[in-house]
Ligand code: SF4
């Protein structure tokens with residue numbers, strides 16, 4: 001049966017009316033910032049103090065877009081007669097975001113928690129070379145990394161927290177013992193002073209003939 005004349009128009013108007021009453025999903029970016037999920041992969045931040053230059057991230061990156069340079073430094077022995085140590089010092093750490101595919105492997109494999117995801121995404125450039133972010137820029141991204149979510153109440157205490165708590169307890173116990181020792185010594189000194197003969201308190205007093 002051929003369609004009734006004007007049925008197409010009625011159908012179109014029905015769609016228009018249905019859409020008009022629905023809530024709009026358009027985000028008014030850049031006037032309004034989008035609400036991003038907490039684990040958004042925007043850009044990678046480097047917490048340089050934690051980096052030991054182990055090169056694991058650069059080796060595992062499937063795009064080979066992490067560039068690391070370093071040199072070795074000799075650290076003198078901590079005790080007399082001890083052995084000198086050598087450590088790696090970071091000279092360059094850069095990520096080329098024009099090659100990066102945001103897989104997150106570098107962050108996963110870093111054994112020292114030196115790399116983190118930041119939700120920042122506004123770093124488009126007109127020059128592709130500017131998309132290679134050097135260590136200073138990667139450090140700046142660190143300050144935009146959100147805090148980790150709170151632990152589940154039933155979760156085990158993380159080993160880092162347990163170790164820090166143990167060290168703090170040990171320090172508090174040592175300080176308390178030192179304070180008790182100092183108080184004891186002060187008490188003993190006071191008692192010894194009180195026991196001294198009265199004559200020694202007044203050396204100018206004369207003995208009668
Ligand atoms: S996110 Fe993936 S591609 Fe990007 S730097 Fe890390 S390992 Fe390489």
Ligand code: SF4
Nearest residue numbers: 051052054055057110
């Ligand atoms: S894996 Fe981590 S510690 Fe090792 S070089 Fe990369 S950022 Fe530094």
